[in-house]
Amino acid sequence: MLALENVDIFHGRIHAVRRVSLHVDPGEIVALIGANGAGKTTLLGAISGLVRVGGGRILHKGDAIQTLSPDAVVRRGISQVPERRLVFGPLSVEDNLLLGAYTRRGRARKADVAADREAVYDMFPVLRDRKKQAAGTLSGGEQQMLAIGRALMARPSALLLDEPGMGLAPAVCKEIFRHIVKLRDERGLTVLLVEQNAKSALAVSDRGYVLETGRILLQGPSEELLANRDVQRAYLGRERDAL
Amino acid sequence: MFAAAAQYLVSGLTVGATYGLTGLGFTMIFNTTGIINFAQGEFVMLGGMMSVFFRTWLGLDLFSAILLAVAVTALVGAAMERLTIRPIQGSSPINLVIATIGVSILIRGAAMLLWGKDTFSLPPFGGTAPIPLFGAAVQPQSLWALAITLALLTALKLFFSASIHGKAMLACACNRKAAHLMGISVARMSLFSFALSAFTGAVGGAILAPITMTSYDVGMMLGLKGFAACILGGLGNPFGAAVGGLLIGIMESFGAGYVSSAYKDAFAFVVLLLLLFVRPSGLFGKSGAERV
Numbered sequence A: 001m002l003a004l005e006n007v008d009i010f011h012g013r014i015h016a017v018r019r020v021s022l023h024v025d026p027g028e029i030v031a032l033i034g035a036n037g038a039g040k041t042t043l044l045g046a047i048s049g050l051v052r053v054g055g056g057r058i059l060h061k062g063d064a065i066q067t068l069s070p071d072a073v074v075r076r077g078i079s080q081v082p083e084r085r086l087v088f089g090p091l092s093v094e095d096n097l098l099l100g101a102y103t104r105r106g107r108a109r110k111a112d113v114a115a116d117r118e119a120v121y122d123m124f125p126v127l128r129d130r131k132k133q134a135a136g137t138l139s140g141g142e143q144q145m146l147a148i149g150r151a152l153m154a155r156p157s158a159l160l161l162d163e164p165g166m167g168l169a170p171a172v173c174k175e176i177f178r179h180i181v182k183l184r185d186e187r188g189l190t191v192l193l194v195e196q197n198a199k200s201a202l203a204v205s206d207r208g209y210v211l212e213t214g215r216i217l218l219q220g221p222s223e224e225l226l227a228n229r230d231v232q233r234a235y236l237g238r239e240r241d242a243l
Numbered sequence B: 001m002f003a004a005a006a007q008y009l010v011s012g013l014t015v016g017a018t019y020g021l022t023g024l025g026f027t028m029i030f031n032t033t034g035i036i037n038f039a040q041g042e043f044v045m046l047g048g049m050m051s052v053f054f055r056t057w058l059g060l061d062l063f064s065a066i067l068l069a070v071a072v073t074a075l076v077g078a079a080m081e082r083l084t085i086r087p088i089q090g091s092s093p094i095n096l097v098i099a100t101i102g103v104s105i106l107i108r109g110a111a112m113l114l115w116g117k118d119t120f121s122l123p124p125f126g127g128t129a130p131i132p133l134f135g136a137a138v139q140p141q142s143l144w145a146l147a148i149t150l151a152l153l154t155a156l157k158l159f160f161s162a163s164i165h166g167k168a169m170l171a172c173a174c175n176r177k178a179a180h181l182m183g184i185s186v187a188r189m190s191l192f193s194f195a196l197s198a199f200t201g202a203v204g205g206a207i208l209a210p211i212t213m214t215s216y217d218v219g220m221m222l223g224l225k226g227f228a229a230c231i232l233g234g235l236g237n238p239f240g241a242a243v244g245g246l247l248i249g250i251m252e253s254f255g256a257g258y259v260s261s262a263y264k265d266a267f268a269f270v271v272l273l274l275l276l277f278v279r280p281s282g283l284f285g286k287s288g289a290e291r292v
């Protein structure tokens, strides 16, 4: 479905991602774990066409996509829920969702877009209650729901999520993760889940990769990573607070 | 007494309509790209001067000349974005603003070479017989100016609130990264905002040309007044910019009428400075000015 082959990415002189290879199979939830500054956001940016790779290839359904523009990537069915949610604050909840379907303008019927919007409201009823409200007035958890709903409006087959649990209360975080699993189970959505919080990400994912200063350090089924002593030492338990 | 006041009000509103349209142009580019475009006044100048040029030199009728002038100015705006803003995209805002100042000097220079330093005028759009209104003699051109401004405002309001493209432009202003991730072509929106602002400014220039004379160098002062209009209305607020322009026009007109026309250009700026001391976010801006 989605694969990175020996990807290198530079920010000026900073070698942010070093020869990273990973793959996400259809219907899988794959976690990408790493501390702050490991290169996770940079990597998602490259998949979405926001950042150019310095080397290597990004494959989607067998095609190289590393040179595509962001809108072409969205049109191919890969949507991203960015770090810190980045909702359009002054615009209404409804307009935010509408803009999520921007690439479908002219192609999709208005009724289909409206139906998808209702589906998002069914998934997150609090958004329906606040649909006329400016997105910036929502709570952090609600903004995260909106950011996910907005990404779904493009009808993606693959969803990239950048630290969806950041800054949320544990209960809200759990709720968000529950919805991510549900999206995979019910719609067959393929998910690449980026998190610093290894425990909750590995709890819902099938496989995981651990990224450290731009390199893949470990990979494997999520249970194995959860049980791995290096992972436990670095990303779980006592020392997690130090991250 | 009352008749004089009515007269000042009408002439203030008429000139203010152009200030408002200029301010609106600033707002649209600022909202989409975060840039203050100091060539905005030159778009207004081009709207007036090219209307004159197309009418007298190409022999077009007034209406076609204005349409063509407005269209060409929109192209100039698009070319400006493509040739000067896009290549240095991503550099600091101050560099981009300085680039727009460079463009304004270039346009003014080119206009002077093309059309010389003479002043020109356009005939009024229709009717010359003054219409009596509350004791004032209203020139039909004033009504044209106000009606066209109102129509343009309504159209733009609809565009931003009801069309997906208008909303996409607003989205670029909120957050460029998120706009990219929605598949919005931020580069195209930036180009479009320059064309639309140039268009709006040119309309302002064309409606003003029959009332005040126009020449190659009117853009500087019109640009400053338009900028004052959008600061007055709260930077980033299109409705505020339009109202700000009308207010500045009225202040100027009353100031010139009751105090002295020698200080006409100063009144607006004095009032603006006073307001900024009291309410830095402008009349209609949210206080706290969270915009960057």
Ligand SMILES: Nc1ncnc2c1ncn2[C@@H]1O[C@H](COP(=O)(O)OP(=O)(O)O)[C@@H](O)[C@H]1O
Binding pocket: A011, A012, A014, A016, A034, A035, A036, A037, A038, A039, A040, A041, A042, A043
């Ligand atoms: N736009 C940028 N310009 C320069 N350096 C950057 C930029 N974005 C990220 N970096 C650097 O690249 C590295 C990886 O950052 P990032 O991808 O944001 O990591 P993460 O998302 O894992 O926290 C860091 O060293 C960061 O400082």
Ligand SMILES: [Mg+2]
Binding pocket: A037, A040, A041, A042, A083, A162
């Ligand atoms: Mg990050």
